[in-house]
Amino acid sequence: MNDTVPQVSYALTWRDTFARWALRWDVGRNRAAVEPGLYRVGEPGSDSPVFATANYRMTFDLVRRDLGGLDAWLLVLDTNGINVWCAAGKGTFGTRELVNRAIQSNLSAHVSHKTIIVPQLGATGVSAHEARQAGGFKVIFGPVRSADIGEFVAAGMKTTPEMRAVTFTFVERLALTPVELVGAFRGWKAIVPLALLGAGWFLGRGELSAAMQPALAYVAGTVAGGLAVPAFLPWLPGGAFSLKGAFAGALAGAAVSLALGAPPLAFAAGTLLAAAIASFVGLNFTGATPYTSPSGVEKELRRALPLQAAAVLLAGVSWVVQFFIN
Amino acid sequence: MRGLRYISGVTSLKLDAEKCTGCRVCLSVCPHAVFAETDDRRVRVADLDACMECGACAKNCAFGAISLKPGVGCAEAIINGWLHHTEPSCGDGAGGCCGSSTGSSPSTLQPTTGGCGSDSAAPS
Numbered sequence: 001m002n003d004t005v006p007q008v009s010y011a012l013t014w015r016d017t018f019a020r021w022a023l024r025w026d027v028g029r030n031r032a033a034v035e036p037g038l039y040r041v042g043e044p045g046s047d048s049p050v051f052a053t054a055n056y057r058m059t060f061d062l063v064r065r066d067l068g069g070l071d072a073w074l075l076v077l078d079t080n081g082i083n084v085w086c087a088a089g090k091g092t093f094g095t096r097e098l099v100n101r102a103i104q105s106n107l108s109a110h111v112s113h114k115t116i117i118v119p120q121l122g123a124t125g126v127s128a129h130e131a132r133q134a135g136g137f138k139v140i141f142g143p144v145r146s147a148d149i150g151e152f153v154a155a156g157m158k159t160t161p162e163m164r165a166v167t168f169t170f171v172e173r174l175a176l177t178p179v180e181l182v183g184a185f186r187g188w189k190a191i192v193p194l195a196l197l198g199a200g201w202f203l204g205r206g207e208l209s210a211a212m213q214p215a216l217a218y219v220a221g222t223v224a225g226g227l228a229v230p231a232f233l234p235w236l237p238g239g240a241f242s243l244k245g246a247f248a249g250a251l252a253g254a255a256v257s258l259a260l261g262a263p264p265l266a267f268a269a270g271t272l273l274a275a276a277i278a279s280f281v282g283l284n285f286t287g288a289t290p291y292t293s294p295s296g297v298e299k300e301l302r303r304a305l306p307l308q309a310a311a312v313l314l315a316g317v318s319w320v321v322q323f324f325i326n
Numbered sequence: 327m328r329g330l331r332y333i334s335g336v337t338s339l340k341l342d343a344e345k346c347t348g349c350r351v352c353l354s355v356c357p358h359a360v361f362a363e364t365d366d367r368r369v370r371v372a373d374l375d376a377c378m379e380c381g382a383c384a385k386n387c388a389f390g391a392i393s394l395k396p397g398v399g400c401a402e403a404i405i406n407g408w409l410h411h412t413e414p415s416c417g418d419g420a421g422g423c424c425g426s427s428t429g430s431s432p433s434t435l436q437p438t439t440g441g442c443g444s445d446s447a448a449p450s
Contacts, residue, residue, distance in 0.1 A: 089380070089398050123355035123382035124396070141354050159354065166357040168330055234329040241401075287400030291358065293379040294397035294414060296333040298404050 005110065008039045010068035016061050023058050025178045032057040033081030038105035039064075042071035046112040049153065051142070052098060052126075053119065054079040054087050066146035070153060073111060077101050085290075088125030095127045099135040117142045117157065120164055166290040173230040176288045180226040184281055193218050203323040209260040213270055214319060216260065220252035221274030225281025228252070230288075241292070242304035245282020250275040265325065269318035276311035279304060327358060327376065334375040338395040339383075341371050345391035352383035352392060 022028045034055040041051075041064060050073040053063045060076060067074070077097045079087035087093035102108075102116065115138045118126050128139035143152045143163035152159055185193075196215040204210025228248040229236065236244035253274025257267040283304060286292040339360070348368040352361050357380065362372035381396025397403075397414055407414035 086398075088382075089396075120355060121357065121382075123386055124380045125385070127385045128351065129386065129388035144357060161359065164354065164357065165359060166327065168327060239331055239333050283401045287398065287402050289399070291327050291330055291376075291378050292332050292399030293337050293377060294399045294404065295336040295338055295379060295395070297399045297401050299336055300333060301401055301404055 005038050005040050005073075008041055008064045008074060010041070010065060012061055012065050020058050020061060024175060026182045029081075034060045034076060036076045036078035036101060038107060038110070039074040039076060041067045041074050042069075044071045044073050044110075046110065048072050048111065049117055049157070050075055050107065050111060050113075050115065051117045051149070052077060052122065053146075054082060054084045054093055056081050056083045056087075059083050063146045063149075066149050069150065073107070075101060075105065075107065075116065084119050085121040085124065088122045091125050093122050094125035095130045095134060098126055098139075099131055099137060102135065102137065114138050115140060119146070120144045120159070121166070168233070168290055170231065173233060176285075177227050177230050180230065180281070180285060180288065181223070184222045184226045199319075203319050205323075205326070210262070210266070213257060213260050213262050213266060214273065216256045217253045217270035217274045217315075218277055220256045221249040221277030222281055224248040224252040224274060225278035225285070229278070229282035229285055233289075240300045240304070241286050242279045242283045242300055242308070245279040245285075246275045248282070249278020252278065263322060263326075265318045265322040269315040269322070272311045272318070273315035276308045276315070279311075280308050331375065332378070332399075337374060337377040337379055338393075339371070339374060339377045339379065340393045341369070342391045342393070343368065343370070345389050347389050347391075349388070351386045351388070355382040355386050357382070 019028060019032075023032060034057055036055045048071050051063070051067070052075045053059055055076045055078055064074065075098075077087075077093055078101065079092045079097075082090070082092065084093055098116065098118070108114075114136055116131075117140050118128075120141045121144055123141055126139060128141070131137045131139045140157055141159070142157075143149060143159050144166055145163070148159075148163045152163060193215045196218050197211065200214040201211040204213070225245045225248065229241065229245050232248065233244065236247055238244055238247070250271050253271040254267070256274070257270035262270055283297075283300065286297045286300075341361075346368045348366075350363065350369060352369060353363065358373070358376040358378060360371060360373050360377045361369050361383070364370045377394075378399055379394055379396055381394060384392040384394050384396065400414070403414040406412075
């Protein structure tokens with residue numbers, strides 16, 4: 001019977017590593033789903049632990065790597081190629097899929113127990129008491145990070161407070177920036193700097209530095225919101241992401257405008273535009289953080305969006321006024 | 327969480343201490359240590375403003391002692407909800423938490439790589 005269950009390797013190949021880096025840049029997203037079902041890790045027996053995970057390739061790869069040295073079963077749920085936490089939020093990594101996947105994969109033919117270790121962040125979608133009612137399964141919530149699995153198992157399937165707390169370290173935040181930046185310049189958003197270049201060329205009467213100033217202020221604002229906000233998150237002032245973004249953007253916009261020798265009104269316009277753009281892009285980063293509440297984001301949006309729009313408008317007016325002053 | 331606090335006084339989390347039996351499952355699923363044990367082995371809210379409304383506690387409270395409006399704290403999702411007059415949902419946007427990928431049907435909305443910060447921590 002065991003022969004029918006595919007074996008996974010602990011070792012990640014250079015292809016796996018390359019795929020993970022590509023995914024960080026939002027490349028290969030549509031090929032990132034792993035076949036759901038039951039997998040063997042090492043040489044599991046009927047009393048070996050069962051770990052549940054999502055069928056997003058990056059998640060699957062990191063989990064099998066971190067299971068290194070253990071003999072276990074890996075139950076991969078169908079989450080449409082989405083990571084555990086996001087899928088749990090949407091309910092695809094949920095109680096029903098867990099129970100159904102366990103039954104469909106014929107789990108009971110391979111293991112003699114009914115315990116399934118679910119990653120803690122899956123608790124948003126998986127209800128332990130409902131899984132017990134629905135299929136007699138005993139759900140144990142494991143650590144947040146797969147890297148802690150070894151320690152969790154060694155401790156007798158118990159998590160420590162550290163294992164249960166999400167983190168958002170500098171490295172973790174930086175890993176999310178490529179996808180933010182790619183997203184900020186994709187599609188119609190790629191046209192904005194070009195349009196601003198055209199407007200700048202007209203308003204600057206063909207003078208190079210004046211022509212480039214609006215477009216570069218926009219790019220500076222986007223980079224400030226998409227890179228500086230994530231990187232310097234704890235050190236930027238305020239709790240609101242729109243405020244952190246506006247601060248970083250204003251600095252970036254002022255620096256670019258100053259470097260281009262912009263006259264006072266154009267300097268103000270460049271600073272305002274970059275602040276508004278960075279505020280908006282920074283606010284969008286809330287979706288990638290592990291600590292922002294929807295109630296908070298909504299409150300922040302209601303206040304920030306009108307101000308951002310007003311700042312963009314004021315920046316445009318300032319550039320036009322500067323044009324007539326010249 | 328360490329060094330990072332979001333806006334205070336906004337969360338919809340409510341704990342009904344009368345219904346709490348002290349099973350402490352909420353302690354084990356909360357990613358932000360919002361709950362703490364009381365002296366009589368029940369649970370109290372120790373750090374309300376750390377709550378991100380993920381809903382794991384309410385989902386796993388078998389006694390209905392916890393109520394909140396769960397959701398994803400994602401600007402793009404909330405804007406999408408406003409634009410389409412629906413519940414906040416990630417979807418057609420590119421980048422951020424929840425851009426779409428090919429193969430998604432309207433019922434299966436899909437976040438992108440950076441999804442909700444959880445990839446970075448490599449959750450199991």
